[in-house]
Amino acid sequence: MSQAGPDAASVAIDRTRVPVHVAIIMDGNGRWAGARGLPRAEGHRAGREAIRRTVEACRELGVQVLTLYAFSTENWQRPPEEVEALMRLLHQALLEEAEELHRAGIRLRVVGDLDGLAPTLRREIAQVEALTRHNQAMVLNIALNYGGRADLVRAVRQLAAEVCAGRRRLEEIDEAAVAGALYTAGLPDPDLLIRTGREQRLSNFLLWQAAYAELYFADVFWPDFDRGHLLAAIADYQQRQRRFGALSD
């Protein structure tokens, strides 16, 4: 698997048509480490550097929403030591990066079932969300303990409860109502969905929201993902015709 991305300076993109919302499935930390004889946790650590690079690049390019798939509802099935290491790393990253995110004008949002997380981590997330809530430069949306189906189930329950309580009529449940009941309420749908690693599947990520997202599979493990790869993905995205089911004219 190639390590270095295309030379960032050599990829030309149209700065006026940068995707509004970029979502990334950050896959391959463990395999990156395995290929180097290192423990998986070291891969997650290197993955954090890749996140830092990507957030900075997206902000600089004018992406308005960046959603990162950090930990899925299925990831709990991994070995306890790895889950623990991941959570510790997340917590540490949150503590260390909060200031810088805020300074860069980035608003942090975390989507997913936070009830499953440690109370200290939950508190920290709430604090950083509150600190950065008025920032305008970019929304950094972290999908944590997130599952696309769980997202939909939760929305359905919420809408059903409103109907039962008489606060909403059955006919009022439309696409907008469902979208508004999802974790991502208020955010535009992703335009470009990137997955690193070698897999080519959605893995229960933003199932509803990604209905018309352009998919891009980068042939690198996440820790090696850099600005060059991001630009290549955006350039590829800009060459596609987005028709949203209609015919092109």
Next chain:
Amino acid sequence: MTRAGAWPDRALPARVATIVLGAPLVLAAVWAGGGALLAVVLVLVGAALVEYARLAHAAGLRPAGAVLGGGVAFPLLAAWGLWAHAGTLVVALLVAAAATGVWPARRASALAHAGAAVLGAVYVGMLFAHLVLARAAYGPGPVLWLLAVVWAGDVAAYLVGVRWGRRRLAPALSPGKSVEGLVAHLTVAAVVAAATSGIVGWPATTGTVTGLLVASAGVVGDLWESAMKRSAGVKDTGAWLPGHGGVLDRFDAVLVGIPVGYYLLGWLR
């Protein structure tokens, strides 16, 4: 480590010049990473393999050049993110050693010749590759930290050994090394590791322990290189680096210290 009385002081200026000129080159390459580091490592591996071949020949061994040369592929695998295939390369080297081992010239002591060939490729190529691996995995800071720990101990051992070295550490192996030098080596390495452990994000205690292990590995590397030279009956492995003998002489501690540090950083962080 130290070369006590055996090393006349007139070797010092050349030695210092090599450190002053050579170390920044290696450090700059580590800092830059990528192609620059790979190029420097490939040159070092190439020179070290030539020295190793000379050493082996002096010891009466005939390692096949094709096998030794294969060692150059290790840094390439490391740089291209293909380290998972390092095991395949070792197997390829063994197969090549077996194939070349049936040559009439080597048949008599087949085991020794083939063993020397595979060892050379792995010792020089595979161990040096960890410099590339570590840079790619951890970034420049932790690699410079490892080099600082190894080299600080090395320099301290030399300076203390020259001045105060009395008790010989391993007279049969390397007459210049003293117990005083060894103590200075480990002490200074531990102090440097502790003082700068923030670079790798560690508290001073973990840094000290890792620094001691890495420095000890460096001492092993140094003594091992002396043992190889002794068994071949030569004093210096080459004259590429003035005052230092060859690349192997200068990088003996780094060769063993860096891989140990690479895995310790991975497992202890």
